[in-house]
Amino acid sequence: MATPHQTDDTSTKMIERAPRLDIIIVGAGLGGLATAVSCALAQHRVIVLEASRELAEIGAGLQITPNASRLLRRWGLEAEVEAVAAEPTLLAVHRYSNGKILAEERDFDKKMRTKYDAPFLDMHRADLQKILFNKALSLGVRVELGVRISKVVPGPEVVLESGKRLHGDLVIGADGLWSKCRESMLGKSDQPLPTGDLAYRIVLDLEKMTNPELRQWISNPQVHFWIGPYSHAVAYSLRGGTMYNIVLLCPDDLPKDVSRSKGSVGEMRALFSGWDPILTRFLEQVDQVDKWKLMHREELETWTNAEKDFVLIGDSCHPMLPYLAQGANSSLEDAGVLGGLLSHVKSKEQLRWAITLYERVRKSRSEKIVRETFRQRDAFHMPDGEEQEVRDSLFASQLGKSISCNFPSRWTCPEVQPWLYGYDSYHEADEAINLHPFSSIGGLESE
Numbered sequence: 056m057a058t059p060h061q062t063d064d065t066s067t068k069m070i071e072r073a074p075r076l077d078i079i080i081v082g083a084g085l086g087g088l089a090t091a092v093s094c095a096l097a098q099h100r101v102i103v104l105e106a107s108r109e110l111a112e113i114g115a116g117l118q119i120t121p122n123a124s125r126l127l128r129r130w131g132l133e134a135e136v137e138a139v140a141a142e143p144t145l146l147a148v149h150r151y152s153n154g155k156i157l158a159e160e161r162d163f164d165k166k167m168r169t170k171y172d173a174p175f176l177d178m179h180r181a182d183l184q185k186i187l188f189n190k191a192l193s194l195g196v197r198v199e200l201g202v203r204i205s206k207v208v209p210g211p212e213v214v215l216e217s218g219k220r221l222h223g224d225l226v227i228g229a230d231g232l233w234s235k236c237r238e239s240m241l242g243k244s245d246q247p248l249p250t251g252d253l254a255y256r257i258v259l260d261l262e263k264m265t266n267p268e269l270r271q272w273i274s275n276p277q278v279h280f281w282i283g284p285y286s287h288a289v290a291y292s293l294r295g296g297t298m299y300n301i302v303l304l305c306p307d308d309l310p311k312d313v314s315r316s317k318g319s320v321g322e323m324r325a326l327f328s329g330w331d332p333i334l335t336r337f338l339e340q341v342d343q344v345d346k347w348k349l350m351h352r353e354e355l356e357t358w359t360n361a362e363k364d365f366v367l368i369g370d371s372c373h374p375m376l377p378y379l380a381q382g383a384n385s386s387l388e389d390a391g392v393l394g395g396l397l398s399h400v401k402s403k404e405q406l407r408w409a410i411t412l413y414e415r416v417r418k419s420r421s422e423k424i425v426r427e428t429f430r431q432r433d434a435f436h437m438p439d440g441e442e443q444e445v446r447d448s449l450f451a452s453q454l455g456k457s458i459s460c461n462f463p464s465r466w467t468c469p470e471v472q473p474w475l476y477g478y479d480s481y482h483e484a485d486e487a488i489n490l491h492p493f494s495s496i497g498g499l500e501s502e
């Protein structure tokens with residue numbers, strides 16, 4: 056049985072930093088890499104095991120909201136991230152059929168920074184993954200690509216598909232929607248569930264675009280939603296306004312056992328024909344598209360094992376609809392809280408207490424966000440009719456004003472945005488430690 060610190064000379068460098076715990080992270084997605092960074096910054100020795108042979112450009116655009124961008128700043132990545140991001144100056148919601156503005160927040164960039172002291176950024180997922188990967192390497196994290204794990208067993212030990220075993224003080228399951236770690240935690244097979252919706256994901260390059268109006272939309276970073284019956288579209292610029300990301304959300308018609316496939320451009324255009332001409336003009340530029348089934352999971356009773364040396368983060372425990380753009384943001388929140396708590400841990404004995412607090416701090420919040428994503432679907436996907444008219448009059452009553460009610464777009468709702476974007480993972484971790492210091496662990500566990 057190998058331990059992460061027995062294997063190569065990277066570990067020698069790490070020993071010089073006097074690491075306290077050996078941490079194994081399964082999965083080098085955004086959640087896994089962010090956690091590798093936060094745990095290495097907390098002075099622990101980290102190894103990440105990733106099934107893919109390379110960190111490829113999977114996925115497309117990503118909205119990074121202030122609850123996550125403040126973490127990127129904390130990890131010293133602000134300048135690098137902003138150099139490849141686009142910062143939208145407007146967030147607008149349009150009626151699908153004619154493009155009429157139902158809601159809009161101007162000076163969105165300035166308002167976000169003023170309210171939350173952190174930016175709202177749009178970026179390519181691959182750019183963020185690369186930045187986190189390089190940061191992790193610079194902190195001495197070992198990332199092993201092409202290593203697929205089959206299960207986690209008591210020890211805790213990670214069992215690789217090759218049959219090899221790896222022992223650590225803590226195993227963090229960050230292996231996404233199709234998580235093996237989750238199955239190990241549950242002790243049974245457990246598949247994700249369809250949400251009933253799918254996403255068409257599109258990325259367009261400014262340099263390939265000749266239409267001046269479309270070029271103007273791309274080079275002027277903004278976020279636009281078009282909302283219609285059972286469907287909506289969202290579009291925003293990436294990479295400083297040189298790329299455009301469009302996601303079309305609609306009812307799922309993929310076969311039951313297909314989670315991702317090449318889509319038909321003709322079929323996609325037909326589904327959105329009759330929508331705002333600016334959107335359909337963009338769709339005319341598309342020559343290939345992917346379809347992603349949107350999946351979710353039932354809430355778990357617990358994200359940790361009884362020994363508190365094995366824990367889940369990210370999509371492995373709280374996948375959600377992307378309708379509030381919080382999947383990756385909340386896995387970064389997990390990383391921040393875990394890193395914050397583990398920075399107080401000086402011995403293996405204290406680990407149990409930190410992991411108990413992690414679950415306490417993170418589970419209820421993440422599950423609240425998941426539920427909110429489904430509410431956002433209900434509010435955005437209303438078929439035309441009485442309920443939609445009531446919704447649109449509510450939108451109209453707030454147009455051009457400071458919104459003062461429970462608003463159908465949670466993106467700017469004064470009852471949702473503050474708790475969503477105002478969250479500070481490190482503050483939450485510190486507060487949890489202050490409220491439940493190490494000495495109170497017995498009491499906390501029996502609560």
Ligand SMILES: Cc1cc2nc3c(=O)[nH]c(=O)nc-3n(C[C@H](O)[C@H](O)[C@H](O)COP(=O)(O)OP(=O)(O)OC[C@H]3O[C@@H](n4cnc5c(N)ncnc54)[C@H](O)[C@@H]3O)c2cc1C
Binds near residue numbers: 081231371386
């Ligand atoms: C259409 C769409 C739009 C989205 N938009 C946004 C957005 O704007 N903002 C946002 O915050 N989120 C968004 N999301 C959600 C976001 O992409 C996910 O929530 C996020 O990537 C989850 O991160 P993760 O690290 O938990 O999992 P993943 O990113 O899925 O990473 C899991 C990693 O684990 C590896 N792995 C899996 N199994 C094994 C194994 N057995 N052994 C070793 N490695 C393994 C995988 O190869 C992968 O690299 C969107 C999602 C979709 C579908």
